[in-house]
Amino acid sequence: MKKVLSVENLQKSFKNTKVLKNISFDVHQGEIMAILGPNGAGKSTTIRNIMGIMYPDEGSVTFHNHEGKEIPRHKIGYLPEERGLYKNVKVMDVLLYFASLKEYPKEKAKQRALVFLEKLGLKGKEYASVEELSKGMGQKVQFIGSIIHEPELLILDEPFSGLDPVSQEIFRDEIKELAKNGTAILLSSHQMNLVESMCDRLFMINRGEKVIYGSMDDVKTEYANFKCTIRGKNETAALERIPEVTRVDQSDDISILYLTQDVEVTSWLKQLPNDIDVQELSVDRVSLHEIFVDIATDRNLAEEVGEAHA
Incomplete structure (x- = not known):
């Protein structure tokens, strides 16, 4: 080009x-x-x-x-x-x-x-x-x-x-x-x-x-790790103890679990603890908007997951 x-x-x-x-x-x-x-x-x-x-x-x-x-x-x-x-x-x-x-x-x-x-x-x-x-x-x-x-x-x-x-x-x-x-x-x-x-x-x-x-x-590929959104009444500390969870954001009964870059989603879902309250659950990738906010607010997402090169 x-x-x-x-x-x-x-x-x-x-x-x-x-x-x-x-x-x-x-x-x-x-x-x-x-x-x-x-x-x-x-x-x-x-x-x-x-x-x-x-x-x-x-x-x-x-x-x-x-x-x-x-x-x-x-x-x-x-x-x-x-x-x-x-x-x-x-x-x-x-x-x-x-x-x-x-x-x-x-x-x-x-x-x-x-x-x-x-x-x-x-x-x-x-x-x-x-x-x-x-x-x-x-x-x-x-x-x-x-x-x-x-x-x-x-x-x-x-x-x-x-x-x-x-x-x-x-x-x-x-x-x-x-x-x-x-x-x-x-x-x-x-x-x-x-x-x-x-x-x-x-x-x-x-x-x-x-x-x-x-x-x-x-x-x-480099930055848009998977995240899991759970609707249910759960304690932040309990969710943070789940393997391959790097961060948990909570608002009312909505919890967003940010996962490690190399997570295998199907296997990860199977190991969720039975005592978690799950009314709804969805898994998708982090959006460009979320990457932008992470960087703008110094959450250092880019440093956590590496650097993409042209």
Whole structure:
């Protein structure tokens, strides 16, 4: 798979605080790569260094064979977390303006704009002013603005913000279609369910450092251990004594037992003590959301189960 973006040993400090510490990852043609982390982890700083909004103290950002200030920004699409559209300007004029900034032909941009306005449920809104749009509609317009020029690399920072569940699904499908057609996509989002359903690989960062880096399959294999959820009145201490249980979380009569990585589920279930109160029982894998929370709250799940590599 062709490498489109390479970030190598990125370091950045503000005053005496180092916010990026040797950050390295790649994004390939036709893949969706997630960059994840809690607020303040360094995601936006990483993206701003890629976009040339700021430059790293050390390390490099390479787009194809271009590095740093030589990167052709017109080949990159960017949807920032901070939204900004001219309120008293018509939708089509805004989109054509975005296209002109990327040196994209006006007539071709107009045709693409009409296609995407219809796909995203905004047909007939091309001559409405931005101030007439809802927050979700404005988000759709800004998304179209980020892809109007057919970028080779698309960077999306919280693209699902302000969208209802139906619109989130439409966005997810459109992003997947763009990747299918060859666009390299770097996506930052706190919507873990959507990330898990659409991304090929992920890079998780916390306190400016890499925590997880690998394909979604690798991450699930390395981190997504099994958990057993039991509904019944049970003492935490009794559940913690069960072999191959690493942690127990309880809320009212719901107990979640987190199991070791090498557990054989069928055999483990057979050895459950007879005195456990089981009204309901289910076994599934830890979700990406739970992995994220574990890391963000310093439960050190990543240190317990190892590290996935790309």
